[in-house]
Amino acid sequence: MKATVLVRPKQGILDPQGQAVEDSLRHLGFAVADARIGRVIDLQVEAADPAQAQADVERMCRELLANPLIESYEIEIAP
């Protein structure tokens, strides 16, 4: 089953990468604000059903994929 994890810097956490990208976009003439950079992790998960996959990926996020002090995450499971 295909899982997609979206990891984002939490609100209020300084994101210097996002800031640098935002500055570059402005330099190119785009009117943008609040650029934030996260990461996408695509996975093939072996699981009996989507609920099981969801539970497994939750655990992966808590144990490794995200650091709860600074990052939030969202999980999408596609059958």
Place this chain on the structure above:
Amino acid sequence: MSDERPKVAVVAFPGSNDDHDAVWALNALGADSVLVWHAADRLPDDVGAVVLPGGFSYGDYLRCGAIARFSPAMRAVAEFAAAGGPVLGICNGFQILCEAGLLPGVLRPNASLSFICRDVAVRVELGAPPFTTRCKEGQELVIPVKHGEGCWFAPPELVGQLEQNGQIVLRYAGDNPNGSVDDVAGVVSEGGNVMGLMPHPEHAVDPLLGSGDGALILASLLDAARNFALATV
């Protein structure tokens, strides 16, 4: 009897690059250091202290230190720390200890996004044993930093708690090179026997190379290693 040359385990991970510098510096200060490969599931007998050296373990993939914390040797390091053994994490070692939950907070990319490699001044906030026993409170040490992700972060309520517990032991004096919260350069665990810092004391043990101030921290660690070895005999 106190071991005159305390045994220190320096744990090397794939991508560590200051492991040999740490061994050299510790031995120059009177230790009997041994390199321990990260795949080892136990530490050598009679180890009085553990050092996690600087570098780029696992290529800094995902987050700095996030993958190294699962190395078999880290379980042994956690057990050693739980038994009260002194553990020092330098730069990448600090990042690993934070990711492992042995130290509070997390290290993030420098606010400037630049890799910084230069001497910085740090202030010893507390003469907190065992890592700064050879320093005076308020003393400024000149020690080099070299990192891209040394911006220590913790939420304000946690910072307040650490401050109250006396766990913030080193702060950048004057110029903060990486944008860390509250100018934090080094913290200790609640029990006080685990410390992490971004500056590299192992690169500052000989005035010929610019500064000998790092020796104060490493020599404090060796004192603690002797005491720990003595207490566990």
